[in-house]
Amino acid sequence: MFIDKTVHDFVNxxxxxxxTPGGGGVSALVxxxxxxxxxxxxxxxxxxxxxxxxxxDIKRLMQEAQELKExxxxxxxxxxxxxxxxxxxxxxxxxxxxxxxxxxxxxxTAASVPMDIVHTCGKALRVIEEFAEKGSKIAISDAGCxxxxxxxxxxxxxLNVYINTQSMKDRIFAESMNSELDRLLNxxxxxxxxxxNRIASSLR
Amino acid sequence: MFIDKTVHDFVNxxxxxxxTPGGGGVSALVxxxxxxxxxxxxxxxxxxxxxxxxxxDIKRLMQEAQELKExxxxxxxxxxxxxxxxxxxxxxxxxxxxxxxxxxxxxxTAASVPMDIVHTCGKALRVIEEFAEKGSKIAISDAGCxxxxxxxxxxxxxLNVYINTQSMKDRIFAESMNSELDRLLNxxxxxxxxxxNRIASSLR
Numbered sequence: 001m002f003i004d005k006t007v008h009d010f011v012n013x014x015x016x017x018x019x020t021p022g023g024g025g026v027s028a029l030v031x032x033x034x035x036x037x038x039x040x041x042x043x044x045x046x047x048x049x050x051x052x053x054x055x056x057d058i059k060r061l062m063q064e065a066q067e068l069k070e071x072x073x074x075x076x077x078x079x080x081x082x083x084x085x086x087x088x089x090x091x092x093x094x095x096x097x098x099x100x101x102x103x104x105x106x107x108x109t110a111a112s113v114p115m116d117i118v119h120t121c122g123k124a125l126r127v128i129e130e131f132a133e134k135g136s137k138i139a140i141s142d143a144g145c146x147x148x149x150x151x152x153x154x155x156x157x158x159l160n161v162y163i164n165t166q167s168m169k170d171r172i173f174a175e176s177m178n179s180e181l182d183r184l185l186n187x188x189x190x191x192x193x194x195x196x197n198r199i200a201s202s203l204r
Numbered sequence: 205m206f207i208d209k210t211v212h213d214f215v216n217x218x219x220x221x222x223x224t225p226g227g228g229g230v231s232a233l234v235x236x237x238x239x240x241x242x243x244x245x246x247x248x249x250x251x252x253x254x255x256x257x258x259x260x261d262i263k264r265l266m267q268e269a270q271e272l273k274e275x276x277x278x279x280x281x282x283x284x285x286x287x288x289x290x291x292x293x294x295x296x297x298x299x300x301x302x303x304x305x306x307x308x309x310x311x312x313t314a315a316s317v318p319m320d321i322v323h324t325c326g327k328a329l330r331v332i333e334e335f336a337e338k339g340s341k342i343a344i345s346d347a348g349c350x351x352x353x354x355x356x357x358x359x360x361x362x363l364n365v366y367i368n369t370q371s372m373k374d375r376i377f378a379e380s381m382n383s384e385l386d387r388l389l390n391x392x393x394x395x396x397x398x399x400x401n402r403i404a405s406s407l408r
Contacts, residue, residue, distance in 0.1 A: 007214050007233065008207040008277060015240035015273060017247035023349035026237045029211065030353060033230045036219035043221035069219060073212060141367040145227035145360035149234060152356030155400060156349035162407035163345040178408065196359060203366035204382065 001077045019087045024079035024114045027157035031117060032072035034149035035124040037142045039065040041135040044142075054134040061127055061134075068124050075120065079113040079160075086110040086164075100169065107164045111177060114160035118181060121154035122188040125195070132195050144199035151192025158185055205281050223291050228283035228318045231361035235321060236276035238353035239328040241346045243269035245339040248346075258338040265331055265338075272328050279324065283317040283364075290314040290368075304373065311368045315381060318364035322385060325358035326392040329399070336399050348403035355396025362389055 002010060002021055010029070014021050021029075042062040045051045051058065086106040092099045128150060132143035161181055165174040206214060206225055214233070218225050225233075246266040249255045255262065290310040296303045332354060336347035365385055369378040 003212040003215075004210050006208050006210055007280070010211050011207075011233075011236045011240050011273060011277060014237060015243040015247070015269070017244065022244065023241060023346045026241060026349060026353070029215075030234050030237065030356075032215045033218060033234065036215050037227060037230060039219040040221065040226065043219070065219070069215060073215060076211070141363040142227045144363045145230060148356045148359045148363075149230070152234075152352045155352040155404075159345040159348045159352075159404060159407060162404065166407055182408075200359075200363060200366065203363060203370055204386075 002080060003073050003076055020080035020083050021076065022079075022083065022160070023156055024083065024117065024160040025076045027114070027153045027160070028072050028075040028079060028117050028120075030149050030156070031121050031124060031153040032069050032076070034121075034146045034153060035065050035068045035072065035127065037146040037149070038124070038128045038131045039069065041131045041139040041143050041146070044139040045134075045136040048136060051134075051136060057130065057134050061130055064123075064127050065131075068120060068127065071120050072117070072124075075113060075117050079117070082109050082113040103167075104169055107168050108173070111161050111164035111168075114157045114164075115177065115181070117157040118154050118161065118184055121150045121157065122184055124150045125154075125188050125191050129191060129195055132199060140199055141203060144196050144203075147192045147195035147199070151189050151196070154185065154188055154192070206284060207277050207280055224284035224287050225280065226283075226287065226364075227360055228287065228321065228364040229280045231318070231357045231364070232276050232279035232283060232321050232324075234353050234360070235325050235328060235357040236273050236280070238325075238350045238357060239269050239272045239276065239331065241350040241353070242328065242332045242335045243273065245335045245343040245347050245350070248343040249338075249340040252340060255338075255340060261334065261338050265334055268327075268331050269335075272324060272331065275324050276321070276328075279317060279321050283321070286313050286317040307371075308373055311372050312377070315365050315368035318361045318368075319381065319385070321361040322358050322365065322388055325354045325361065326388055328354045329358075329392050329395050333395060333399055336403060344403055345407060348400050348407075351396045351399035351403070355393050355400070358389065358392055358396070 089106040128146045168174040293310040332350045372378040
């Protein structure tokens with residue numbers, strides 16, 4: 001599994017001509033790193049007298065952050081699995097009568113995990129927003145990093161949906177996926193920017 | 205060294221209450237992942253007849269991408285080393301007469317690596333811009349991911365400079381670092397957005 005590779009090897013595999021990890025798996029890892037920084041804000045907040053009022057909220061947020069972190073880690077390898085049939089489908093001769101159907105199915109599979117990553121980034125940004133509001137001010141830069149990274153992970157992952165919907169013959173399915181994606185990007189990329197900019201202004 | 209940890213363990217260490225890896229080291233890793241995706245665009249371009257005209261450019265860009273990737277990987281552990289004296293300085297009793305001087309030095313050291321990460325992200329975005337222009341269109345989504353990730357890594361790292369310059373007593377040094385940072389962010393975060401948006405529009 002990719003998550004059992006060393007950081008060094010994972011980066012080098014990404015840089016190589018191997019099809020995975022690619023943009024999808026890397027986005028999931030960046031999401032995991034973002035929500036991990038969110039959780040760190042929680043770790044530096046709980047047990048502090050100054051933040052006793054929000055202790056229960058912070059514990060709930062940390063529980064959510066842990067679950068989202070595990071989900072992102074799962075999605076790193078899920079993306080590689082979902083991409084495999086597409087890599088195989090490209091190898092089918094163009095005049096093979098079964099090619100179109102196999103390709104269409106493979107495109108839908110390959111788009112599904114990046115879409116899950118986008119959803120998970122949205123959930124992560126909500127949690128990070130609350131960490132930024134309620135967490136210890138000594139970790140505020142980490143909350144800002146978390147927001148920037150989960151926003152970018154969402155944007156990066158979206159491209160891995162678009163590149164697959166673009167080639168789909170089933171335009172109704174493709175356009176409904178694209179619309180859902182546009183809606184999520186509009187809502188959450190902006191949320192990430194707002195959190196980041198507020199924190200950057202307070203530190204500058 | 206952090207880069208010898210597994211991806212799984214690195215993410216979990218980030219989520220923990222350990223001071224490092226924090227926002228700085230994580231930004232360096234995201235930068236490494238971004239430029240690694242840039243290099244992957246190069247890998248999928250070289251040797252292809254369709255891109256023979258740009259073969260020499262792509263080879264040069266891949267050489268630059270490899271160097272930037274190694275630099276980012278080095279900065280992951282360098283950030284932890286540069287942060288250690290600051291973590292120690294916070295432990296010095298507030299009435300210790302030597303505290304201020306040690307703290308000032310530690311703040312400058314802790315700010316230096318995030319600043320290097322910001323510079324490296326800027327260089328990476330220039331290389332990614334050229335990969336996006338000249339590289340194989342089959343890898344265009346990876347070039348877009350690379351741009352989004354290196355832009356966010358730059359923004360995230362900047363917060364780790366600001367949080368340190370904020371506490372410096374030497375305001376001339378602090379303000380000169382902040383101004384340099386503002387200049388870099390203005391130039392390169394925008395460049396990242398332009399690359400990303402152009403690619404997202406072409407795929408949507």
